Amino acid sequence: MPPTDTSEIFEDGDGSTGTMPFSHLVDHYRHIVFPNNIRQIRRERGLMKLLALSEQLPDIPYIRLSKIERGEVFAKPAELDVIANGLGVDPQTLLVDIDDPSFDFVAWAGGMQEGAAVDVAEEAFAVLLAAAVRHKRETNPRLTIATLTKEYGIPPVILSRLENAFKTLDRWNNQTVGAVCRLLEVGDLAALRRYVLRLQHTGALDPYLDLISNPAHRLAKTRVRIAALRESLGGEPRRKLPPTLAAACEVARLPVNHAQHPPAMASIADNGMASVRLVPVFGVPVNDGLIRRLPQDMTVEAPLSASKRAYGLRVCRPSLGPGLPGSAIVVVDPDRFPSNGGLAVLQEEDDAYRLLMVTFGRDGRMIGYSEHPNREIAIDDIDPSRLSAIISARFD
Incomplete structure (x- = not known):
C-alpha cells in the first residue's frame, strides 16, 4: 500500500x-518506469518464482530480469523478444497501455513493493x-x-x-x-x-x-518509451504521442503543465528568469551514427535552467529508436552530467558526438547505449568532460 x-x-x-x-x-x-505484464503471464504459465523463468533465459542475468519485471528499468526490444519466447507469447503482449482505463498503476506497483x-x-x-x-x-x-x-x-x-x-x-x-x-x-x-x-x-x-519527483514526468517518459518499444517490435503504439511541448518536457524532465506546479513557476518568475532563451543549433550526420558539430542556420529555445554553454543538436537519425525521431532537436548542457533514465551526448572525436540513453547496469555502473547502431558504453570509464546531459527536445 x-x-x-x-x-x-x-x-x-x-x-x-x-x-x-x-x-x-x-x-x-518514482523508481517504477516500466510497468508490464511479465509477472502476470509468468505466473499464468505456472512459473511462480522468477528464478524458474530466469533459468530458461541464460542471456539475461537474473538481476537484470528482476529489474525489468519490477518495472525499475526499461527492457530493450531484444530482451522482450527473449522473455516472450520463454513465456510462449508475442512480445507485444508483455507491454501495457498505462492510459487504458482498465489498467490500475497503483495496484500494479503495489504488487511489486516489498513488505x-x-x-x-x-x-x-x-x-x-x-x-x-x-x-x-x-x-x-x-x-x-x-x-x-x-x-x-x-x-x-x-x-x-x-x-x-x-x-x-x-x-x-x-x-x-x-x-x-x-x-x-x-x-x-x-x-x-x-x-x-x-x-x-x-x-x-x-x-x-x-x-x-514528479509523477507526470515519470508517466510521460513511460508513454514515450513503451510507444518506442511497440514500434521496435513491429507494432503501432496504442496511443500516438503528439509532437508537442509535452513530449519535449518529458525528455527535459520539466513540468508538463506549469499551472499544476505554482511554487516552482512562482520562484522562477520572482527571480526574473521568465524570458525566452535561444541557443544555436549544430548537427550533420556522419558515419557510425555520429553527429558532426557543424553550425546550422537556426536556433532553438532552451530551458531557463540551462547553463551558458548550452546548445542545440540535430538528432539527424533515430539512433535511440522512434521515441526520438531524426527530425528532433535536443538541447545539450555541457555543465550537467547525465542521470539515470535520461539522455546524454558523448564526444567521441574532436567535433563528432553520439547520442546515448543512460541507465545503471546490474553491477551498479552507469551505462550508455544506442540502438542504431547498437552500442553499449561504460560511462563510469569516460572522462566526465566528454559527457553532457540532454535537458530538452523539440519535435517537429
Missing part, C-alpha cells in the same frame, strides 16, 4: 520549531537533499563534475543518484554523507538536515523539485 501522509517537527536555526508536510514532495513510485514500510519523511528529505545539491551546483559555477570528483570525492555515478533522490540519506555510507556535508558547507548530519530544511522554507529549492 502507498505510504500515508505525515509531518515532521523540525527546528530552525534560531531554535524555533514548526511542522512540515511531506507527502506532496514525494513520487512514491517494509516506507518512511515518508526520509523519502521527502531525499528529494529535498537532491534539490539542495542541484541548487548548490547551479549557484556555484566552480562545482563542475571534475571538481566534485577530485575535491569532494563524489564521482559522477554517486552525484547522479544524489541529484535524483535515488535513495534516502540513511542508506548512504558515512563517506558519501561526509562528502555531501563538505559540499553544502555544514559540520555534521544534524546541521545538514537543518540547512536543507531552511533552504526549503525560503523557496530556494522549489525550481528543482519538479525535476526530481
Whole structure:
C-alpha cells in the first residue's frame, strides 16, 4: 500500500520549531518506469518464482530480469523478444497501455513493493537533499563534475543518484554523507538536515523539485518509451504521442503543465528568469551514427535552467529508436552530467558526438547505449568532460 501522509517537527536555526508536510514532495513510485505484464503471464504459465523463468533465459542475468519485471528499468526490444519466447507469447503482449482505463498503476506497483514500510519523511528529505545539491551546483559555477570528483570525492555515478533522490540519506555510507556535508558547507548530519530544511522554507529549492519527483514526468517518459518499444517490435503504439511541448518536457524532465506546479513557476518568475532563451543549433550526420558539430542556420529555445554553454543538436537519425525521431532537436548542457533514465551526448572525436540513453547496469555502473547502431558504453570509464546531459527536445 502507498505510504500515508505525515509531518515532521523540525527546528530552525534560531531554535524555533514548526511542522512540515511531506507527502506532496514525494513520487512514491518514482523508481517504477516500466510497468508490464511479465509477472502476470509468468505466473499464468505456472512459473511462480522468477528464478524458474530466469533459468530458461541464460542471456539475461537474473538481476537484470528482476529489474525489468519490477518495472525499475526499461527492457530493450531484444530482451522482450527473449522473455516472450520463454513465456510462449508475442512480445507485444508483455507491454501495457498505462492510459487504458482498465489498467490500475497503483495496484500494479503495489504488487511489486516489498513488505517494509516506507518512511515518508526520509523519502521527502531525499528529494529535498537532491534539490539542495542541484541548487548548490547551479549557484556555484566552480562545482563542475571534475571538481566534485577530485575535491569532494563524489564521482559522477554517486552525484547522479544524489541529484535524483535515488535513495534516502540513511542508506548512504558515512563517506558519501561526509562528502555531501563538505559540499553544502555544514559540520555534521544534524546541521545538514537543518540547512536543507531552511533552504526549503525560503523557496530556494522549489525550481528543482519538479525535476526530481514528479509523477507526470515519470508517466510521460513511460508513454514515450513503451510507444518506442511497440514500434521496435513491429507494432503501432496504442496511443500516438503528439509532437508537442509535452513530449519535449518529458525528455527535459520539466513540468508538463506549469499551472499544476505554482511554487516552482512562482520562484522562477520572482527571480526574473521568465524570458525566452535561444541557443544555436549544430548537427550533420556522419558515419557510425555520429553527429558532426557543424553550425546550422537556426536556433532553438532552451530551458531557463540551462547553463551558458548550452546548445542545440540535430538528432539527424533515430539512433535511440522512434521515441526520438531524426527530425528532433535536443538541447545539450555541457555543465550537467547525465542521470539515470535520461539522455546524454558523448564526444567521441574532436567535433563528432553520439547520442546515448543512460541507465545503471546490474553491477551498479552507469551505462550508455544506442540502438542504431547498437552500442553499449561504460560511462563510469569516460572522462566526465566528454559527457553532457540532454535537458530538452523539440519535435517537429
